[in-house]
Amino acid sequence: MAPPRILLCGDVLGRLNQLFKRVSTVNKSTGPFDVLLCVGQFFPDSPDRLEEFLDYVEGRSEIPIPTYFIGDYGIGAPKVLSIASNDSANRGFKMDGLRLCDNLYWLKGSGKFTLHGLSLVYLSGRHLSDNQQIGVYSQDDVDALRAWAEDPGIVDLFLTYPCFSYEVFSDISEAPPGVSDSSGTDPVISKLVAEIKPRYHIAGTKGVFYSREPYSNDEAVHATRFLGLAPVGNKDKQKFIHAISPTPASTMSAAEISSRPPDTTLSPYTIVLKTPHTKEAAKRPSSSVDEEQYWRYDVSQKRQRKGVGDGEKLCFKFISSGSCPRGEKCNFQHDMDMREQCMKGVCIDFLIKGKCERGPDCRFKHSLADKDDKILQRSQRSENNSRSRECWFCLSSPSIESHLVLSIGENYYFALAKGPLVEDHVLIIPIEHSPNTLSDDPKSEIELERFQNALKMYFKNQGKEVVFFEWIFKHGTHANLQAIPIPLSKASLVQRLFNLAAEKLGFKFVAIKSDNKSSEGRKLFKTQFDRKSSCFYVELPDGTILSHSVEDNEKFPAQFGREVVLAGLLNMADRADWRTCKLSKEDETKMVEVFKKHFEEFDPTL
DSSP states (O other): OOOEEEEEEEETTTHHHHHHHHHHHHHHHOOSSEEEESSSOOOSGGGGGGHHHHHHHHHHSOOOEEEOOOOOOOHHHHHHHHHHHOOGGOOSSSSSEEEETEEEEESSEEEEEEETEEEEEOOSSSSTHHHHHEEOOOOOHHHHHHHHTOOOOOOOOEEEEOOOOGGGGTTSSOOTTTTOOOOOOHHHHHHHHHOOOOOOEEEEEEOEEEEEEEEEETHHHHHHHHEEEEEOOOOTOOOOOEOOOOOGGSOOHHHHHHHHOTTBBOOTTTTTTTTTTSSHHOOOOOOOOHHHHHHHHHHHHHHHHTTTGGGSBOHHHHHHHHHHHTTGGGOOOOHHHHHHHHTTTTTTTHHHSSSSSGGGOOSBHHHSOOOOOHHHHHHHHHHHHHHHHHSSSSSTTOOOOOGEEEEESSSSSEESSSSSSSSSSSEESSSSSSSSEEEHHHHHHHHHHHHHHHHHHHTTTTTTTEEEEEEOOOOOOOEEEEEEEEEEEGGGGGGHHHHHHHHTTOOOOEEEEOTTOOOHHHHHHHHOOOTTTTEEEETTSSOOOOEEEOOOOOOOTHHHHHIIHHHHHHHHHGGGGGGGOOOOHHHHHHHHHHHHHTTTTOOTTT
């Protein structure tokens, strides 16, 4: 796969006509480009540009490529961002951008997500002060970034603005005029850059474009490049659009990552982590508010000083992303119920600390989406369940590949299949560590039916039918109901092919007809299902269920549905074994993004 092509821009200041005219020109002449990242003040700095800005936000003018921005302040920002925050589609702990309109996404506060295979981290706005309400970042945002800095892997892009760290110019001979002094800078940025060690640090500078020589990082093999962008339409005609095409670090070899250009300098941040930047910082005791907040974000170096009661606290990384790289070594709770509450729009501070300091200004819910006693019961049931820590499908497991998750409901979640047979091969998986989908309670069954119906409508819209099948192993692995789309023209062949395959293996399926109502077929099948036996069953497009109870000494192919039938039905015999169909994480991430976009209107969880 070719590396993604990225356009970078400095302060927009509401000059969207000029910006997108330039972007369109560049896109036609040297493109296509995948995305535009804006790191300066995005909103107008004067009222006379507000109408031009609103033309884009309200859909009268088109944005040519997906555009993400930080620097969320300026004329019109409070009104526009307030509308976006209240949009139900933007509720929850979203780090990959709140949608303002087609192709325009607001990166709020701080966050980390994958964009076109690149690991992107951002800190939006200015430092919080008493007289600022919009366009600011808080200590919580900073603490979250410092926690993510401990995650395994390399950050490709780090976006900051408006304050850059003046240290970046401190050890070079040709710093641009007017930027090497310390006025208007923020020492927080210095600390974060030194800890995160991104491959690219992208920020706004004081009205100039600047590309610094790469510098080495302490305790890391890769180098960092600093890029500063000028404002759109600046009088000095400084460069405000810059193109890069970085290969994601996750796909690079160790030799490629450690390769450094000959002009690489020493790290300008060597002393940043050792020396306080202000007198106030020097006087601050080791038990500062900063350190006391670290338990929320599971920073191990600080956690070791606390000890007492840590096990009762929630792990921020798990609540926010669904996984924690420390796995069993994490001293904090990996509570799936609270993770679900977060996904439903409940304030993460309310969940973790029991209160939210933003009060009425917070746009998230300050109460649980379900009754408190029910949440506690589910949490206790989850704690008592002896699920495997190595389970691929438990959301609390360190082994889960969370980038494959497509959608999360109350009792089930969708995920892209590992080594998919076809592009839209998905799994419907119980959130609880359940051995099958046939033993669930009535409420869970209703949600499963909604998920299946949503997939049927989604594939029908593409002129396809869908086949569901499940291999139930009596010793209790984590259940997953596989869903594979097939061409409409081949739907009538499916039952015959399953029966032929069964004949070759020496058994016959038991058929349950349901008059094209798969839910009725499932209900009848559940009454006949022997939980003490292993079983394979398939739900056909016409609603018929074919099932076979597998005896202990029977040699039954573990991937019967895929290997024997569907690979043959779709003429994909070379893809029968999922292990030969593995994709790179980048390709998997792109497939997930495409599926989410197309499935959005059918997703029952939205």
